[in-house]
Amino acid sequence: MRVAARRQLDRRTAALRALPTEAFARPAGGWVRAVRDAVGMSGRDLATRLGVSPTAVTKLEASERAGTIGLDTLARAADALGCDLVYALVPRVPLDDQVRRQAEKVARAELGPVATTMALEAQSLDAGQARQLLDDRAAELVDTRGLWRVGG
Numbered sequence: 001m002r003v004a005a006r007r008q009l010d011r012r013t014a015a016l017r018a019l020p021t022e023a024f025a026r027p028a029g030g031w032v033r034a035v036r037d038a039v040g041m042s043g044r045d046l047a048t049r050l051g052v053s054p055t056a057v058t059k060l061e062a063s064e065r066a067g068t069i070g071l072d073t074l075a076r077a078a079d080a081l082g083c084d085l086v087y088a089l090v091p092r093v094p095l096d097d098q099v100r101r102q103a104e105k106v107a108r109a110e111l112g113p114v115a116t117t118m119a120l121e122a123q124s125l126d127a128g129q130a131r132q133l134l135d136d137r138a139a140e141l142v143d144t145r146g147l148w149r150v151g152g
Helices: 002-018 031-039 043-050 054-066 071-080 095-120 127-141
Strands: none
Touching: 002 095, 031 043, 031 054, 031 071, 043 054, 043 071, 054 071, 095 127
16 A cells, blocks of 8 residues: 555656756745746735735735745735646655665664674674675565654
8 A cells, every 4th residue: 555655656756856956946035926026916916816915915925935834825825826836745766765765774773783693693694695684674664664763
């Protein structure tokens, strides 16, 4: 179930992940102000379209610049500007890779003390055996509930 969900999200976000991060960068004055200025709409005109006072538009734009604006408010402003609000969490790496990396991290943390004990008892594994043990344990850990509890 989680594997299918991860793969579905990876497919949906692949095109977004391919874009440069600058594509998502908010203009210094905020998107609302940037679009409003670009189309030549005054704050009063936007206020009328939103059914609020011009002072409320000033506060709205300041709130966007501060990063405290609510999504519902931003969606209404976008609509009043003839825009769509696009909201997404875009994984930096495919979600399957993210889960596999975390499983390996947890497996490494678990197996480190075991390797030390085995070395003290002159039962060290060669590099290939150690890698196989790590891979096997990581495969067991993928999709377990506690995978993200320890070590972030």
